[in-house]
Amino acid sequence: MDIDGAQVRITAHGRLTSRSLHALYVVARRANALMHGLALEIDVSGANVDPAAMEALRRCSKSRRLPALIDPQQSDVNISVRSSADTVMAA
Numbered sequence: 687m688d689i690d691g692a693q694v695r696i697t698a699h700g701r702l703t704s705r706s707l708h709a710l711y712v713v714a715r716r717a718n719a720l721m722h723g724l725a726l727e728i729d730v731s732g733a734n735v736d737p738a739a740m741e742a743l744r745r746c747s748k749s750r751r752l753p754a755l756i757d758p759q760q761s762d763v764n765i766s767v768r769s770s771a772d773t774v775m776a777a
Contacts (some may be wrong), residue, residue, distance in 0.1 A: 693725040698733040707739045711746075711756040718752075718763050729768040743767045 694717045747765050
C-alpha cells in the first residue's frame with residue numbers, strides 16, 4: 687500500500703482469485719477509513735487475476751461500494767482498478 691496525499695495505491699502480486707480477493711477488500715476498507723474522499727487505486731497489473739475476481743473488482747468500481755460482507759455500512763469508496771492492459775477503470 688502506497689499513500690500519497692489524497693490517493694492510495696494498493697498493489698496486488700501473485701494470483702488473485704475470488705477467494706483471495708477478500709483480503710484485498712479488507713485492505714481497501716482500511717485505507718478508505720483513513721480519510722473521507724480518498725482515491726483508492728487497486729493495481730492488479732502485476733498479478734494473475736481470475737476473470738471472476740476482475741469482474742468483482744469492476745463491480746466495486748462501478749458501484750463505489752465494497753461487498754457488504756466487508757463493509758456492512760456500505761461507505762462510499764472512490765475506487766479505480768489498474769489492470770495488465772495498463773488502463774485505469776473507474777466509475
